[in-house]
Amino acid sequence: MVQIVPFDNGNFISITEGKEKIGTLVVSIGSGGRTSTATVIPSKSETTFLKMVSERVAATINGICIFSLSIQKELELDSMKVLMNEVMEIIK
Template sequence: MVQVVLFDNGNFISITEGKEKIGAMVVSIGSGPRTSTVTVIPSKSESLFLKMISERIASIINGICIVSINTQKDLGLEDMKIIMNEIMEIVKQ
């Protein structure tokens, strides 16, 4: 399940499978041409995907993006594409 909470200065994105729990977490801040990112809660396997989502959204909105992911199994490439497309549709509205 993908949930996006939109704020004036940023977004909170939660990606969960099964129970809704906070999992691995990354925060990015987009300011001008640069994006700064920090890992708050490390991920065992999805760290690159989390960072990519967070930085992309932060740069698009020129604000803060917090992304949390909690899945029961590792995501495959197709799953990542579907999730990314779903998030982009929500954010661009």
């Protein structure tokens, strides 16, 4: 399930599979064409995907993106593409 909570200065994005839980957590800040990212709760396997989505959202909205991912198994490339497109469609 993809959930996005919009704020004036950013978005909280949560992607969950099964029970709704806070999972791996990444925070990105986009300002003036630059993006800075910090991993708050690390993941063993999905860190690159999380950072990529979070940074893209932060840069697009020129604000803050807090992104949580709680899934039961690793994402495949096709699933990553679908999720990225879905998130970007929602925030535009």
